Amino acid sequence: MAYRVAINGYGRIGQSVLRAIYEGGYRDQLEVVAINELSDIETVTYLTRYDTTHGRFPLPVEHNGTELLINGDAIRVLNQPDAAAMPWDEMDVDLVLECSGTFSDRKTAQQHLDSGARKLLFSQPAGVDVDATIIYGFNQQLLASDQSIVAAGSCSTNCIVPVLDLLHRELGIISGVTTTIHSAMNDQPVIDSYHQTDLRLTRSAMHSIIPVNTGLNKGIDRLLPDLAGRFESLHVRVPTINVSLLDISLNVTQTTSATQVNQILRTAAEGPLKGLLGYTEEPHASVDFNRDSRSGVVDGTQTRxxxxxxxxxMCWFDNEWGFANRMLDVAQNWLNCKHN
Known part of the structure; x- marks a missing residue:
């Protein structure tokens, strides 16, 4: 019997999560019973059926006025702005996938639980007071049945943390600098506009490379406490619609070579992290990793x-599809935790 799941917020990650449930082999265990999105159901249906980045939905998509109908599955579509008023109790919701990106605090998340949901999983970094931040393939063993609010980190932490963990254990990291080269996002305007208080984000996403603030170094501190205080992070947005790249510089204690570094990462990608971390030496461009479900792919040709x-x-990652699949891995494993 499948667990009953609600998606709160149906933007890029919410849509990718729904699609990944049907395309990625999660549907047997995860049944989406509700989507909460302030847009109208006609728009929700249209943006489910057609997607510029990921193509047409592979199954029939319709609506009946109140429900999204996918291959016979009826998914109730809500337009509720108040977390405290969600009908999760009457819908017997096991898990809310929080994909709105509008909050990251435990207090607001608790309102979903008070409305009847048993658990909530954030699709973004959350406050330090959540029960756990889980990077699948790194620390999923921390999941427990008595946890109620968990975060799945970010697309960039899912990409970088397993890589840093491997290299720190083998070579000893002294310090590092990361630059996330990220596709444009929906907090940017297509043309210059009064879109944000951050003046850089008032500029056209399609015509500029734009530096933005990032908390990736704080995420590294939290997830890898042995490396706390050793990293600085930069982030730039570029005029593409999907697939991003992490440029990572590391100062290590052990004498090493590009061949040794690549061998460490290749061995993990072909062994314990197979399906989560990739390794390639082919001459790639970013578009080659669109809809790649792995957390990150090391480009061995660029190791120096x-x-x-x-x-x-340099590590490639599909910031939508890869992260959506990791979020669902966390959800599925968490719901399957044995009761203490």
């Missing part, structure tokens, strides 16, 4: 080592 101790790496 300077002076025996300074490593430069």
């Amino acid at each position: 080592v300077s002076g025996d101790n300074l490593i430069k790496l």
